[in-house]
Amino acid sequence: MKKLLLAIVLLTAITAPAQEYHKYVNPFIGTGGHGHTFPGATVPHGMVQLSPDTRIDGSWDGCSGYHYSDSVIYGFSHTHLNGTGVSDYGDIMLMPTMGEPSLDKKEYSSTFSHDNETASAGYYSVLLDDDAIKAAFTATPRVGLHQYTFSKKGQANIVLDLNHRDHLLMGEVRIIDSKTIEVLRQSEAWARNQYVYARIEFSKPMKVTAVNNNAFAPAKTTDTFFAGSLLALSFSTEVKKGEKLLVKVALSPTGYKGAAKNMKAELPKWNFKKTRKAAEKLWNEELSKIEVTSSDKDKLAIFYTALYHTMMQPNIAMDVDGMYRGRDNEIHKAEGFDYYTVFSLWDTFRAAHPLYTLIDKKRTADYINTFIKQYEQGGRLPVWELASNETDCMIGYHSVSVIADAMAKGIKGFDYQKAYEAARHSAMQEHFGLNAYKYQGFISIDDEHESVSKTLEYAYDDWCIAQMAQMLGENDDYLFFMKRSQYWKNVFDPEVKHMRPKKNGGWDTPFDPREVNNNFTEGNSWQYSFFVPQDIEGMIEAYGGADAFEAKLDEMFNAPSRTTGREQADVTGLIGQYAHGNEPSHHMAYLYYYVDKPDKTKQKVHYILDNFYKNSPDGLIGNEDCGQMSAWYVLSSMGIYPVTPGKKIWTPVQPYFENTVIHLEDGTTKTTGKVMPVDNLRFLNYTEEEYRSRPTSVIDSSTTDIVPVPVVLAGGKAFKGSMQVEMKAPFGADKMYYIINTESNEHESRTFEEYTGPFEVTESCQIRAYAEKGRTISHVVTANFVKKPNDYTVRLLSEYNRQYHAGGADGLTDGIYGDGNWRKGDWQGYQGQDFEAVIDLQKQMPVNNIAANFLQDSRSWILMPVKVEYYASDNNKDFKLIGSVDNTIPAEDYNTQIENFSITADGIKARYIKVKAYNYGTLPDWHQGHGGEAFIFIDEITVE
Structure with missing residues (x-):
């Protein structure tokens, strides 16, 4: 009888009607503070993210297009990024107005109030104050549905502005008929070559009432075709008071035909209510994969919004018939898998992708099939892929982590051998410091910026490749990559017990583990000194054993919560020097488990769960980063974390909720809860041997030691x-x-x-x-x-930014020249001030030539000086101008370049030479950092 009851309970758990989990979701979480999320309408992993844009610049807290502190909406665009640190997307922007149409952003934008704004999973609405228009939105995977309700009669306008957010390379608008238009938006920003095609259908006839563009159209069709790198139009109709106007926008990465197919397949009709219900159903199906029990409504909102955020990307990037735009910019057909985009892998390999291996195995295989196609079409696996473009943002080759983790967990549906081939190929390149890493076992400051972080992350990725090789019987490769996985030891200093940068064969000095600088990726030594997930036991030994390692973790968590060096917006959520607001710290609280201190893991993890995630707009302590911040919450609250993606075993912690039920794709369920002892977290398919052993990452030193x-x-x-x-x-x-x-x-x-x-x-x-x-x-x-080629000394009359010191004053005349990679530290940087220095030649001598090298990288705020002046003196008091050089390189020139500002002195005699370079000043409106102060970068002054 007991067995029968148990069977009934299990059957009921599997077949019971899904709850309306979408009602727990609060899309405003993360839209304030530094969360960088957006509140608009989307469905799980959909191509469309239809959301309001309150910011049209590239400001840090405007990356998603929306920030809760704003009070003006410029329009509603159909693509957005969830919690990233760089702006992009914002494609196909529409905005309703009334009266005489204007194509000026200041005119067609509208104020709004949060009191008249609503957001839920798959739905968003707001009242636009200026014309009292209620705007509501929902979506299918590839189509956005707009519903505008007008409070008064008159002329209603829909503004389509293609010059919105990122840079428009070319736009097209084709008038098909009075209710249908087709749009192409080709643009560049973070991703350099983006194509978005759209089919827009109006629920009633509209006419073109205003046009702003800068290109001609065919003479006979100027009323039906518009093109240019400047393009905006207004479509108008008369409406009655209370009338609703609906607009459907289907997207496609391949062309107009693809957009039409997507429209026909997903939204042929005009039922807004039914479309919203369908979107909510999709969210309920996805969110019901994990059921949590809690009497605290805020905690339920936080959990299900976190799960929602993990499901907003990667995004489907193919038409309904499987056609997609590949990395080679050609159109391909996905056979047997779905093609996706938006892979923020530096962030998401840590927890988001491991979460998908648990609750979304089919999509995990599709992601890896996408990786393989991008390797075949583009020559390497994605690093940070967006819109079938490689942005090369962040570091490592963490696609291999996703692949190795899937293979370790037995996920099928992709070619293991082909995936391994792609992974091995990625590791054998010679860019981004890999050349130095391969041939000397580490990356130094002299080789590449962010040298410590790159060395550590490459070593972990190599361990992942080794695991793949072992599974496939590639024993020689297994040994080769296991050796490389230990290269972390080349940047670990046992004396100070920190990962630290190397320069010219030795340690870089002075060393401050709190300093955020260009030797680390978005962090400092504290935030990278525990990143050896592939060899945790070896790391513990390097620190001096379990007690010493525990003490070092304690030191990090108890240190003053203040960093030095560069201001880094990502470093937030500090507990001592632990920074939960950025990904490199995410596994650290779990490291106590490896020295038999699970209570300390629980204390730290539960503190973070309690304090760094809130049911409010500023409810995220840092960037959402495409689901990673939320994946940490989801997994940690369930009682597990993937400290080492690529291993089957998870690291446990005491569960956070009373009860959690995970519904797996094979129809089975796994249960955990607050009353379950940590050692009984058996909701994964461990073997008994695996389960009995504590999760470790031991490397066999007998065969792979270095x-x-x-x-x-x-x-x-x-x-x-x-x-x-x-x-x-x-x-x-x-x-x-x-x-x-x-x-x-x-x-x-x-x-x-x-x-x-x-x-x-x-x-x-x-x-x-x-x-x-x-x-x-x-x-x-x-x-x-x-x-040194001389015995000159240099007296600086300006103060350099200590991040860019080039070895101090004497570094400007030491005969060592900085190259185009200024992040390596060979350039001296001055922000918001002119550069001025005096060179003492030690004795009076004839001077024939004076020159100084300056660097420009406009995107990084480094601009050539406006003018450089050279003076001479015998007494170090009375200086005479002997020549000047005006800059000829425009600030708008984004190419990184070095310019020699040189004059002929005709043998003038002097002991002292003064060099003065005039700073560009405040960055202008056209610059993405407008309002900030420009840098001057100088290295090597020569006096002949």
Whole structure:
């Protein structure tokens, strides 16, 4: 009888009618603060995100197009990004008005009040105050449905403005008939080459009443076809008081025919209420995959809104017939899978994609099939893909994490061998510091910016590839990538117990673990010193064992919550130096579990759940980042977290809710809850052996161990006279060897000699060194030292930004030139001020030429000086102008470039040379950072 009752209960749990989970969703969560979410109408993973735009610039808190603090709506566009840190999308913007139509944004925009605004899953409405128009929206996967209710009679207008948010390259509007138009919007922003086609249908005839464009149209069809990089139109009709005007907008990435097919298949009729109900049904089906029980309505809203945010992307990016625009910009057909876009992989590999492996295995396989097609069509796996474009935003090649995690969990539906081929190919490239990483075992400041973060994330990704290789029987590759997965040891300093940047073969100094700088990706050393998910036991050992590791975690969580260095908007939600508002910290609270301190994991995780997620517009402590911030909440509240994606086992924590039921795609359910002991979280398909073992990430050192590279320590890269050089092996070594190469010995036959103690160099040289332990040797590390070509000294009369110091004052005349990658630290940066310095030549001498190099990267606010002046003096008091150079490079030129500002001095005699460069000043309105202060970047002043 008990078995029968249990069977009935289980059957009831599976077949019971779904609750209306969509009612728990509050789309306004994250629209305030720094959440960067939007409140508009969309369906799970839909192509359309129909939402109001209250910001039309690229401001930080306007990335989604909407911010809760605003009071003006400019229009309603059909594509938006959920919680990203860079603006894009905002395609096909429509705005209703009444009276004489205007195509001026200031005229057709309208104020609004949150008192007259409503948002729910699949629905959004607002009252536009200026003309008292109620605007309501819902959607299907590929079609947005507008409903405008007019409070008075008169002429109603629908403004279509294609010059909205990102840069319009070319727009087209084709008038098919009085109720139908077709639109192409080709634009660029974060993604450089975007195509959005649309079919727009009005519920009643409309006529064109205003046009603003800058291109001609065929002479005989000027009333039916409009084109240009400036394009806006108004469509008008007479309406009665209380009349409703509906507009359908179908999108397609492939063409007008695709948009028409999408319209016919998904929304052939005009029933707004029925379409909204269908959208809500789609959300109920998705949200019902996880049932949580709580008497706290706010917690239910937070949980289901978090789950909702994880389901807003990736977005379907193919037409109903499977046609899509590939990475090669050609049209293809998806066979046997659905093609998607918006892969914020640096964020989402950590928790969002592992969540999908649990509740959305079919889409997980589709995502990986999309990756494979992008590899075949574009030459590599996606990094941060948007609209079939690679933005190359963020770091790593974290597609491989998603693939390895799916393979480890047995998800089928994609070609494992092809996926492995693509993963291996991505790891063998030579861009973004990979060349240095492959050949010396780490990335230094000299090689690439964000060197520490890239080294660490590449090492984890390589471990993922190794797991794939092992599953496929590629044993040689398994060993190769497992060795690379230990390269994290080359940037770990056991003395200070931190990951820290290297420069010229040694540690970069001075070192402050709180400093946010260009050696880390959106963070500092604290926020990266625990990122070794592939070798947690090895990391614990490197810190000195379990007690020392626990103490280091305690130190991080208890440190003052203040960073130094660059202001970084992403670093929010600080508990000590833990930053929950940004992804690199997300696994850290779970690391206590690995030193047998699960109570500390629970304390930290539950504190974050209680305090950093709220049922309010500012309810997210940081950017949503395409579902990652919310995925952390969903998984943590269920009692699990994927510290190491690519392993089947999850790391447990005490569940947050009274009861949680997970409905899996095979029809079974898994249950967890607050009263369940942590060690009984058996709702995944573990083997008994896997379940009994604590989740670990041990690397077999007997076959894949490495010897970390030695550290070459000296007083700096440039020296006068002579300099002492010392070598150390941070992880210990039996022996170290080195060789010194100079111009004077370049023709000699020389070999490495054993290091026995510090030695002296007296000329410019290259030192190459390696360490040996047992029968294993390290990579060779290289350090280049330059004997200064002069004995000049420099006195700075301006104050540089300490992030961009180039080695201090003497770094401007040391004979070492900065290159185009200014983030490596070889340039000196001055913001909001002129540059002024005096060079002491040490004695009076004839001067024939004076020059200084400056850099421009306009997107990064670095602009050429307006003018550079050179002065001469004998007494360091009375300076005479001897020449000036005016800048000729426009600030609008976005190419990164170096310019030499040089004058001929005709042998004038002087001891002191003053250089003064005039700053561009405040960034103008056309610049995305308008209102901010420009930088001057200078490196290497030469006096001949």
